[in-house]
Amino acid sequence: MAEITINAKKYQVNSGITILEACNRLGISIPTLCHDDRLEPYAACRLCVVEVKGKKNLQTSCSTKIRDGMVVETHNKRVINARKEVLDLLFSNHPEDCLTCEKAGGCKLQDYCYEYGVEEGTYVGEKKDYHIDDSNPFYTYDPNKCILCGKCVRVCDELQCTNAIGLGNRGFDSKVVTPFDLGLATSNCVSCGNCVAVCPVGALTPKKKEKYRTWEIRKVKTTCSYCGVGCQIELLVKGDKVVGVEPARGTPNDGLLCVKGRFGYSFINHSDRLKAPLIKRNGEFEEATWEEAYDLIIDKISEIKEEYGSESFAGLTSARCTNEENYLFQKMFRALIGTNNVDHCARL
Amino acid sequence: MTNSIEEIINTDAIFVIGSNTTENHPIIGTYMKRALKRGAKLIVADPRRIELADYADVFLQIKPGSNIALLNGMMNVIIEDELYDKNYVQSNTENFEQLKDLIKDYTLDVVAKICGVDKEDIIKAARIYAEADKAGIYYAMGITQHTTGTHSVMSISNLSLLCGNVGKESAGVNPLRGQNNVQGACDMGGLPADFPGYQKVFKPEIQKKFETIWEEKLPNKAGLTVPEMMNEAEKGNIKFMYIMGENPMVSDPDLNHVKKALTDIDFLVVQDIFLTETAELADIVLPAASFAEKDGTFTNTERRVQRIRKAIEPVGEAKADWQILDELMRKLGHDKEYSGPGDIMDEIRTVTPQYGGITYDRIEEEGIQWPCPDMSHPGTKYLHKGTVARGKGLFMAVDHRDSAEVVDSEYPFVFTTGRILYHYHTRSMTGRVEGLNELAPESYVEINEVTANKFDISNGEKVRLTSRRGSIVTTAKVTDIIDEDVLFMPFHYAEGAANYLTNTKLDETAKIPELKVAAVRIEKLGS
Amino acid sequence: MMITIEMLNEIKKKTLKTMTLRLEKKNNGISSINKENVSDKKHVLICGGPGCHSSGADELKKRFEQKIDKEELTDVNVSIAGCFGLCESGPNIEIYPGGTFYSQVKIDDVDEIVEKHLCRDEVVERLLNEGAIKEENIKPVFEVDFYKKQEKIALRNCGIIDYNSIDEYIALDGYQALAKALTEMTQEEVIDIMKKSNLRGRGGAGFPTGRKWETAFKYEADKKYVICNADEGDPGAFMDRSILEGDPHSVLEAMAICGYAIGSDQGYIYVRAEYPVAVQRLKTAIKKAKEKGLLGENIFGTEFNFNIEIRLGAGAFVCGEGTALMESIEGKRGMPRPKINRTAHKGLWGKPTIINNVETLANVPPIITKGAKWLKSIGTEDSPGTKVFALGGKIKNTGLVEVPMGTTLREIIFDIGGGIPNGKKFKAVQTGGPSGGCIPEEFLDTPVDFASLGKIGSIMGSGGMIVLDDTDCMVDIARFFLDFTVDESCGKCVPCREGTKRMLEILERITKGKGTPEDLDRLESLSEAITDSSLCGLGQTASNPVKSTMKYFRHEYEAHVKEIRCPAGSCQELLQFFITDKCVGCTKCANNCPASCISGNLKERHVIDTEQCIKCGTCMEVCPVGAVIKK
Structure with missing residues (x-):
């Protein structure tokens, strides 16, 4: 443990962590554009600079480790001016199309410019x-x-x-x-x-297939439905449609995805989706109600069971359905139809 | 997987055999590459020079169907040079002498010939694996989809036990499961001989247990596997079939045979989110909700039970599969009503020992890895810690056997199948994503450039492939990543489907078909 | 092969004989060796420094040898050595005994020198260096003003030994320090001498070398590295190049000593590819050192192994920054790393690493042989030893000088450098390259060391000194250096990438007469922000040229923005050309004007249309009577 002073308040923190990590844990918000805790410190955006007593220049909190007795200022005038200058420089070399930019609402440059009152890029010159x-x-x-x-x-x-x-x-x-x-x-x-x-x-x-603003969507955390890795994802939902996918942090994928998980979501609201039960009559499918469908299936089950016995039934459950569904399926076949002829494509 | 995905990063040696990890389990692929950056060594054995081969310390471009020979050969080197973990073998295993006895015939000369690789590379691979402190083996269908699939898995287990890599962090025997919930479907008893939790249907005490809890009389004879069902159906012995979320009309071997079988069934129910190739053959099709429209759990390849959550209402009249089943079951006399998937999970955990401690509350933030026997158990990061499940690890000495179908003058090429990054299984989902189709629009066959030249086939040209079971037209992709006498096709596509050509011959134990080896011939179609 | 100290001494003894005449230079004219033992009667020493090399030193040598052959002079030896320092007057040659100093010797002059000086002992007066004639007396080279106040440690062998001869290096005590360290000293003792000597890094920041070594020594690791930073990039600085080209073994020996001290067996020399001559000579030197067993396995029969490899830089200035240099060696894009760990702890490939620059390393062997006290007897308390400076700009003796720390700027510029040429007035001296600042006349008596230059807003840097006279515009000088920095910024951090560019744009506006008084405030605040928040030294010091010129020459900036006037008359776009009544109406200006903006009849005074004028200055050049003026 190390004792450090941040903005005139004393804290006990684990030694070996960076000032940024310490501030994050203590709820002191420090802006940064280039930091990602999964990556090696990069210290390029210089937004996370803080004043460390005894150091001539401002220090980037993402790449400066805590030392016992350290005295840090995270929001004094000098620090804020440096951050403003960085934001001004970035904004001066950035398009001013925030009104129509896809990222609006989720843009960190926008957020920080707002937070630090940088209303425009004041430097004129090459862009x-x-x-x-x-x-x-x-x-x-x-x-x-x-x-x-x-x-x-x-x-x-x-x-x-x-x-x-x-x-x-x-x-x-x-x-x-x-x-x-x-x-x-x-x-x-x-x-x-x-x-x-x-x-x-x-x-x-x-x-985007569907236009949406970041504030229009709901995020629902779930598990990717492709391969067996079980990546955690967030479905972006606008109204009754899934309009996008973002990776979630944590095990097992920790914010990474593959092309299928990340971009292969448009089948969900695809027009080919089956929307009603279909019963084949004279070789053609016709839409039916659920009751009609259930009745037909139940009739067939009792009919065939009576005539040929339980062993003439077979069921393929699914490697793509949930545990609960697989459980019910095999239970139905074993307990209600009376056969162990249940399998799925585990081998394919 | 005996071990966890995240553990890969700290592995000292990675042995990938029969898995194109960066395409089929891309996130696991990134963990492997990250481990390499930290200094891990990599051995890759595959008939194709897959992406990982470029990163490998040793790449063994083996002939399809020669896995056991290679593994035995590596064990030969390890035993001859006394590189194995003597303490571990002594105290934690049985049957070592039998293994040693069988392995001694797998000399480098013999193995190099069967596998078609350099002797030096076998030695190098054996050394890297044996000398690493923590070495993990990662495999997929390249190991299992053979008539010797079960034996191949035993060989992998032998190698792992030999070097003391079982029950150790960042090591282990790690099959990479191909589908989102193939692990869970197996765990839940989606198998002909297993109740949930791999409890055997033919064991009287187990049968009694389930009869008591389910309050129904239960059959005690093991049921039919998928290929057996198809055979029986073709013979007219299956009258009613219920297919939930599967598409055998693309995924199964010998599609002509599958089509005949499914057509012969009196009443076929198919429940799916799309009108698949299989659903087209059904008498009744039930519209199911997609994963985004329901709650539930999936169990991933590292045994982690994770939540899926309802994000939107089911489209149209579609219903969640569990709801359809629940409603049907009640009509069939089931007198239990489930309030929702969480309720079903509560029943699952009472009958499934491995899931004993898993509830929706506990997996709200992060999934739990089974075995998790009770509510205070944190889950199991890696299996066989301290001791293997059965007490001692059993060496099962197995011999190499030729594949069921070998090449001859009529069908001179070894045909093998697999998956690609941009599609998933039978494309019922990914085939409806524009960008993915843009990147991987149609079926193709990989053909070595020398072979292509010999047949005057140029890249992108249409070719005909024929096996004893069928014939298809597809597009030639001329490449140098495959041997001259081997052809590779992704099986995803219904149009020009690889599975018209594949062999239905099964592994005797696991009943897995030999999708990785068939004999075919190739013809230039001409314009 | 394995070398012993006895073998080393044997080589020394044997080789010294052939060098006796030349050593007069090293010993300031005192020849301690009995001349009777010397086989040669005369020695022609040709400067092979960067300047003289490119103006034909090799051809000169060949011509001398041919002519000497022709004249059948059997007792004359000719050799090329490293830089003599006085580049302004090259190609330079010296003839011993006597140390006669000839300058600007052309290939056609060789015959005359041989016939007169070598055959008949007649000095060729017309070729004597200007400084070698004082009050009509001919002075030997070591009494020329340029050399008199110099004291050479880093350059001790430059200009004396043949850079391709390891034997000549050994003759002048080469590899004795390594032998001493390996056979008589512990690692701690070596570090201790270095610490006590307080040798400070000559690359710019002046960090104590011994302390650095101690840190790397203390961290345990399976591998450690020694890197020689030879990525000399400051415009006008070429001391490292001169050492590498003139005395490569001094660097190799020092690296091996450092390797022994910290426990490393692998060294890298990171040298820019633009120094092909240095690279070639280093390669030769490494090969010869290996052949002799001075690099490689079991050096001097000890357990110590040390190998050196060369890594070429692709010419990015920022790769002189230690962490960017290591990224480059690792095969990555040359960008500085965040300073989360010290290089001596986690450097190249994450292993403890020492990076010392060429000049620093060149100081190491004499410190080991002569001791810490010896070094501390030279220079100042805070900065012991000497420093090499590259003099350039508006100065008479452009070249390389090595003086004790604490020598004043005035001594360096006027006594050694010979002052400002062409009767112009001294205005400022820019030290430290693009990271340094401009020092005005009032500070000319400042003794030069690390601390004092910092106090007056500049830095020692690698030792560049560019002298400016009263025709140099200080705003334009700042713009020039910023232009360099903008070009060389790696682009990683925002203040340097975006900020220096904006600063340059403001300076460009000012020098074009489009600046405003607000621009000056902007420059000041931006300078502060860039200094305060840039990632590496390049960015942190990038504003120094602006800050120092604004501090000492603010009036020039103000004249540009308030009066739209360049006081030095240097910013073309602020000038206006006029034709005075001296005009004789010859029409030359009108005929040569590329913008056709001069009108007037023959034999009448012409007029420039200042609106149309592009200020190219052609009219001024062609006017036969000096009637065109600018103001």
Whole structure:
């Protein structure tokens, strides 16, 4: 344990953690654009700077470890001015289309500019003017909105380990690029969208089938319905439709997803969905009510059971249904129909 | 999996065999690659040079159907060079002498020939695996979908026991389950011989237990497996079939045979979210709710029971599967009414020892890994800690056997199937996602460039593939990741479906079909 | 092979004989060795420093040898050595005995030198260096003002030994320090000497070398690394290059000593690819050291192994920053890391690592052989030893000088550097490269060391000194350095990437006459923010040229924004060209004006249309009577 003083109050915190981690635990909010606790500290956005007594320059809280006796100021004038300057510089080189930007409401640059009262980018001069990369079917990359926090590149490298993107050029001309800046479609990108998930601004945004604003949606945490990893996801719901998916933190995927889990949701509200029971009459399906359907099934069960016995029944339960459903299915076959002829495609 | 997904990151050596992990379990693939960054070593054995092969310290491009030979060969090196964990073998296993006896015939020369790999690479792989402190084996259908599938799994278990990698963190024997709840479907008794929790239907005390709790008389004879059902149906012995959320008309081997079987059934009920290829054959189709429209739990490949939650109302008249079943069951005389899936889980945990401590309250924030016998149990991160389930690990010495169908002059190519990143199983869901279809629009066959040249087949050209069971037209994808005498196809597509060609021959124990090896011929179609 | 100290001494003894004549230079004219033992009668020493090398030192040597052959002079030796320092007057050669100093020697001058000086002992006066003639007397090189006040430690062998000869390095006590460390000292003792000597890093920040080594020594690890930072990037600085090219073994020996002290067996020299000559000479030196057993396994028969590899930088200035340098060696994009761990704890590939710059390392062997007290007897208490400076800009003796710490700026610029040429007035000296500041005349008597330069708003840096005269606009100088920084910013952190660019844009506006008084406030606040919140030293010091010029020359900034005037007459866009009544109406200006904005009849005074004028200055150049003025 270490004793530190933050904003004139004394705290006991675990030694070995960073000032940012300590502040997060203590409920002191510190802005940051480039930090992600799953990634190595990067210290590039400089928004999380704090004043540490005895240090000449401001220190980034994301990359400065707590020491016993440390005295930290997180919101004094000097710190706030530095943050304002960073936001002003970023905003001065950023499009001013917040009204129509897909990220509005969920944009950290917007949030922090609001919090720190940076109403406009006051520096006039050169601005980014890049081509928008629209070549991936699931997401769009607009380099003009990129603030070069490097999260996308680092997630692709450190966590996803695909290394489809990197930083190209340098200085003011730095840009997130695929090899030779040929665009996402030509790269080894696997469309996992893990870069999109960490982008704090509107540079990487999912392509939407349904338009929605962040404040219009509800998030429902659930488990992905594809492979057996069981990734935790959040369904984005607008009205009665699932309009998107975001990865959830925690085990087992900790904020990562693959292309299917992240972007393969549009089957849910697809027009091909079965919406009523269908009974085949003379080789053609006809819509029926549930009661008609149930009656027909029950009739057939008793009819066939009577004539051929329980062993003439077979049921395929499902590796895609819930535990509860599988349980009921086998219970129905075993206890009510009277056969163990229950299996599913575990072997396929 | 005996061990947990997150443990992969701290593994010292990863042995991937018969699993294209980065495509089929992409998140597990990222854990593996992250482990490599931390210094772990990687062994990959696969008939195709999959993505992970590029990261491997040793890549063994084995012939399809030679898994057991390779594993025995590696064990031969490990035993010869005395690299095995003698203490562990001594105190925790049985039958080592039999294993040793059988393994001694699997010399490097023999194994290298069967597998078609370099002797040096076998030695290297054996050393990496044996010398690592914590080594995990990760496998999937490349191991199991053979007539020797059960034996292959035993071989993996032998290797793992030999080096003391069972009951250890970041090690273990780790089958990667392909579907979201294949683990749960098995756990819940979706198997012909098992009540929930793998309690055998033919054991009298078990039968009695369930009869008491369910208050119904229960059959005690093991039922039919899927392939057996299809065979019986074709013979006219199955009159009524109820298929919930499955699509055998794409997923099962020898589709001509499946189609005949399903058509022969008197009354076929199919319950699904789409009118699948299978549903087309049904007498009645029930509209089910998707996973976004209902509550429940899935159990993932690391035995973690996790919640799914209702986000929207079911579309149209669709109902959740549990609700349909509940309503039908009551009509069949079941006098219990469930208030919801949580209620069903409460019943599950009373009959299923492994789920004894699992309730919706406890898994609200994070899932629990079974076994979790009671409410105070935290769940089990990795199995066989201290001692294996049966007391001592049993070596089951097994020999290599040729696949059921081998190539000949008429069908000169080994045909093998698998999955790709952009689609899931029979595409009933992913086939309805535009972007995924854009990236992977149609069925194809991977063919080595030398073979392609020989047949004058160019990339993107239509070709005909024929086996003893059927014939399909698909598109050639010329590549160098596959051997000259091997052809690979993803099985997802109904159009040009790989499973018209596959063999229905089963593994005797697990009744799994040999989807990974069939003999085929290829023809250029011409324009 | 394995080398012993006896073998080392044998080489030394043998080789010294061939070097006697030249050593007169090292000993300031006192030749301690009996000349009777010397085989050669004369020695021609040619400067092979960067400047002289590119103006043909190798060809000069060849020509000398041919001519000497032709004249059948059997007792004359010719050799090329590292930089003599006085680059302004190159190609330089010296002839011993006597230390006659010839400058700007061209290939066609060689015959005359051989015929006169070598054959007949006649000095070729027309080729003598300007400084070698004082009050009509010819002075030997070591009495030339440029050299008199210098004291050489880092450059001790430069300009004397043949850089390709490991034997000549050994002859001048080379590898004796390594032998002493390995066979007579413990690791702690080596570190102790370094700590006591208080040798401070010559790369810029001045961190005590011994303390750094001690930290790396204390961390236990299966692998440790020694890195020589030879990514010299400050515009105009070339002391590291000169050492690498002129005395490569001094760096290798020091790295091995450091390796022994901290427990490392692997060194890397990170050198920029733009130094191909240095790279080549380093490669040769490493090869020869390995052949002799001075690098490799079991050096001097001890358990100690040490190998050195070269890593080439691709020319990014920021890769001179330690953490960016390590990223680059690891094969990543050269960007600084956050300073969450010290490099001596977790550096290259996460292992304890020492990064020392070339000049620092070159100081190490003499400290080991002569002791900490010896170093502390030179320089100041706070900064013992010497420092090499690269003099450039508006100064007579452009070149490389090494002086004791504490020497004043005035001594360096006027006594050694020869002052400002062309009768112009001194205005300021810019020290420390793009991270440094401009120091005005009032501080010329400041003794130069780490602390004193910091106090007056500049830094020691790697030792660049650019002298400015009264025709240099200070706003434009700031703009020049910012332009460099903007170009070299890696782009990782916001203040440096975005902030320096905006600062440059403001300075550009000001030098174009489009600045406002508010811009000055903006520059000040932005400078502060960039200094206070940038990630690495490059960004933290990027504002220094602006801050120091605004502090000492604010009136120049104000003139630009308030009066739209450049007091130094340097900012082209603020000037206006006029034709005075001196005009004779020759029409030359009108005929040559690219903008066709000069009108007037033949033999009548011409007029410039200032609206149309593009201020290219052509009219001024072509006017035969000096009638065109700018103001």
